[in-house]
Amino acid sequence: MQELIGALSLASIYVLFALGMSLTWGTIDILNFAHGSIFMFSAFTAYVALQSTSLSFFVVLLIGVVVGAAMSLLTQVLAFEQIIKRAKDKRSAEMQILIGGIGVAIIPLSIAQHYTKSNPFGFENSSFQVTKITFGDYWVTNVQLITIVLAAVLGIATAWWLRRSRQGLALRSIGVDSEVASIMGVDRRKLALATMAVAGAMAGLAGILLTYSLGAITPESGDTLLVKAFACIILGGVGSTAGVYLGSFLLAAAETVVLTQTNGLWVDAVSFGLIFLVLLVRPSGIFGRKEVRRT
Secondary structure, three states, rough: OOOHHHHHHHHHHHHHHHHHHHHHHOOOOOOOHHHHHHHHHHHHHHHHOOOOOOHHHHHHHHHHHHHHHHEEEEEEHHHHHHHHHHHOOOHHHHHHHHHHHHHHHHHHHHHHHHHHHOEEOOOOOOOOOOEEEEEEEEEEHHHHHHHHHHHHHHHHHHHHHHHHHHHHHHHHHHHOOOHHHHHHHOOHHHHHHHHHHHHHHHHHHHHHHHHHHOOOOOHHHHHHHHHHHHHHHHOOOOOHHHHHHHHHHHHHHHHHHHHHHHOOOOHHHHHHHHHHHHHHHHOOOOOOOOOOOOO
């Protein structure tokens, strides 16, 4: 039972991080390789702010969300939009966006590495204290509980928005056929900016919650989580909200089993192993389709 609680908490972090990636990849065709750096730098910004003053949990969380959304928007406007304008076709644009995302990711990573000397950083000066909530022989921390609730609420809200709201349906139409969507009056740029902002905000939120949960992260933590997010998305299927949930829980459960039953050295290999296995058995993912129509 205690292992299940830990796996559920870890899966919730994966959901918050991977959901944003899946959203941009499955609708506006942007696979953002800077997503991991946005996750890390949002937490790093809060860490720097805490060096001069003590902040509450809500304020730290707000810093992470705002910084994540702002970084993602800047990446879209200054990098990805410029690439799309100059690319000769869609395929070359996608490849250049991948490379551009890697280039963008190095900037915040280098800043954080220089400031921290590549050492772990946390929120020691925050007025918020991580505490355990016990029930019988089991326990859960207040941060884990908050993470699980937020992942559930935001995931359900995202799925509802995509399937029920006018803007969500318009966004899904871009994923199916952007040219037809544009002819029908869908403002792709406006929706793309909104989608990138939401994805960045989720990454920033995940960065803050994971830092509180672990006590500290490193500047390279975002790169590690990026690989795990790929595993979650590919397991569930690109563009599927339910798939992100399932993929995240399967990965977290597998990692928890490996960590508790072995010496833990093979935990990171689980991500690559699951990606390879799913690509062999069902390339489109559990909830994906043979002919992928991003929705």
